[in-house]
Amino acid sequence: xxxxxxxxxxxxxxxxxxxxxxxxxxxxxxxxxxxxxxxxxxxxxxxxxxxxxxxxxxxxxxxxxxxxxxxxxxxxxxxxxxxxxxxxxxxxxxxxxxxxxxxxxxxxxxxxxxxxxxxxxxxxxxxxxxxxxxxxxxxxxxxxxxxxxxxxxxxxxxxxxxxxxxxxxxxxxxxxxxxxxxxxxxxxxxxxxxxxxxxxxxxxxxxxxxxxxxxxxxxxxxxxxxxxxxxxxxxxxxxxxxxxxxxxxxxxxxxxxxxxxxxxxxxxxxxxxxxxxxxxxxxxxxxxxxxxxxxxxxxxxxxxxxxxxxxxxxxxxxxxxxxxxxxxxxxxxxxxxxxxxxxxxxxxxxxxxxxxxxxxxxxxxxxxxxxxxxxxxxxxxxxxxxx
Numbered sequence: 001x002x003x004x005x006x007x008x009x010x011x012x013x014x015x016x017x018x019x020x021x022x023x024x025x026x027x028x029x030x031x032x033x034x035x036x037x038x039x040x041x042x043x044x045x046x047x048x049x050x051x052x053x054x055x056x057x058x059x060x061x062x063x064x065x066x067x068x069x070x071x072x073x074x075x076x077x078x079x080x081x082x083x084x085x086x087x088x089x090x091x092x093x094x095x096x097x098x099x100x101x102x103x104x105x106x107x108x109x110x111x112x113x114x115x116x117x118x119x120x121x122x123x124x125x126x127x128x129x130x131x132x133x134x135x136x137x138x139x140x141x142x143x144x145x146x147x148x149x150x151x152x153x154x155x156x157x158x159x160x161x162x163x164x165x166x167x168x169x170x171x172x173x174x175x176x177x178x179x180x181x182x183x184x185x186x187x188x189x190x191x192x193x194x195x196x197x198x199x200x201x202x203x204x205x206x207x208x209x210x211x212x213x214x215x216x217x218x219x220x221x222x223x224x225x226x227x228x229x230x231x232x233x234x235x236x237x238x239x240x241x242x243x244x245x246x247x248x249x250x251x252x253x254x255x256x257x258x259x260x261x262x263x264x265x266x267x268x269x270x271x272x273x274x275x276x277x278x279x280x281x282x283x284x285x286x287x288x289x290x291x292x293x294x295x296x297x298x299x300x301x302x303x304x305x306x307x308x309x310x311x312x313x314x315x316x317x318x319x320x321x322x323x324x325x326x327x328x329x330x331x332x333x334x335x336x337x338x339x340x341x342x343x344x345x346x347x348x349x350x351x352x353x354x355x356x357x358x359x360x361x362x363x364x365x366x367x368x369x370x371x372x373x374x375x376x377x378x379x380x381x382x383x384x385x386x387x
Contacts, residue, residue: 002067002287003074003259009067013058017044021075026260027343029076030350034204037079038116038158046083048111050090055104056111062245062294066252070287073256074263077350078202080253085119085154088249089163092242096179102218106161106181113160118184120150120164120208121358135210137168137180143216144168146180151194151207158204160184168222178222180215187213199349241303243359247315248297251290254354258322259283261329261347268333275332279325286321289314309371312364319354326351 007018020040021029029037041047050065051057060068065087073080090110096103109115120135135148146166153162162182167175182189190209195201262279265271293314296307303311330338330348338344 006067006071010071014044035158042114047114050087051107051111055107062298066290066294069252070256073253074260077257078200081203084249084253086117088246089117089119091245095238095241115160118155118159118162120162135166137166146210146213152205153208154203154205156191156204156206176222181219240308244303244311247311250357251315251318257351258326265329282321282325286318
């Protein structure tokens with residue numbers, strides 16, 4: 001199984017992490033305090049996984065990152081979700097390195113000090129685009145003041161840096177979208193409880209209230225002024241790249257949870273080969289879909305709308321495979337396993353959370369429909385058959 005290859009890749013980049021996760025056990029980790037998982041995140045030197053080696057990071061490729069997240073997701077889904085939020089944000093910052101003056105120094109600091117990043121982009125609402133923001137930025141001397149709420153926000157109490165989507169209204173009443181990098185220590189940010197379900201509670205996904213939080217100019221990127229078009233194009237490119245990474249990472253993390261369910265079944269006696277074959281098709285087909293799109297992202301270096309559509313197709317294909325595989329695995333494990341083992345019901349519920357991450361299927365529909373139309377328009381229509 002490629003889950004074993006995924007764990008081998010994880011051992012290569014993050015030595016000892018797999019052994020520690022196995023030693024502690026899935027349910028102990030999922031019931032742990034979020035601070036414990038954050039400590040494990042830092043201790044494994046995983047904060048710099050995607051950061052290029054020139055900035056002190058490990059320089060993992062998109063394909064290797066997919067493997068790591070699937071492996072971690074099979075042993076601790078909450079940690080995989082934390083890593084997804086951190087690493088897709090890193091991917092966006094890497095793309096912004098040439099246009100945010102402080103980005104390169106930030107990447108070095110993350111890699112050297114194992115700083116953890118929270119992603120403050122999309123709200124958890126059906127149909128919400130990922131970069132829509134409820135944070136408003138107002139210009140002041142030397143920078144901007146941020147007001148608003150982000151919920152949910154993973155690692156809400158233990159992250160070190162927040163990368164947020166912001167909106168700033170100019171004197172003419174025109175809104176400008178952008179990014180802001182906020183260091184959590186000393187910032188006037190209030191945390192409020194938000195996550196009520198026990199599933200994935202260890203991710204510490206709660207509400208952040210920004211109370212006139214000051215951010216210096218060099219930590220903000222807004223598409224305004226004389227270079228507005230150039231900045232907007234660069235920010236859009238970085239956004240699309242981050243979105244591609246996010247869809248692939250989400251797919252890999254939750255595929256890991258489904259893989260853990262199937263592993264429980266593989267250990268059970270008497271399971272028919274036909275059922276195991278079907279599960280192999282679902283899991284390995286999904287994994288290969290993620291690796292294929294990740295390979296394309298790696299080759300191109302830059303993402304465009306077409307690649308984003310491919311990433312969305314891969315994510316929703318994987319999402320469907322997760323549903324089918326987890327349903328079949330739980331059915332074959334049987335009612336007594338469901339009743340007696342908290343792990344079975346937990347993994348089933350956790351695997352379903354992939355459907356709540358942006359972008360929603362409804363919001364993605366116009367993009368994917370246009371992608372199919374444009375792809376189809378390049379193919380000559382077949383000649384009518386003559387009978």
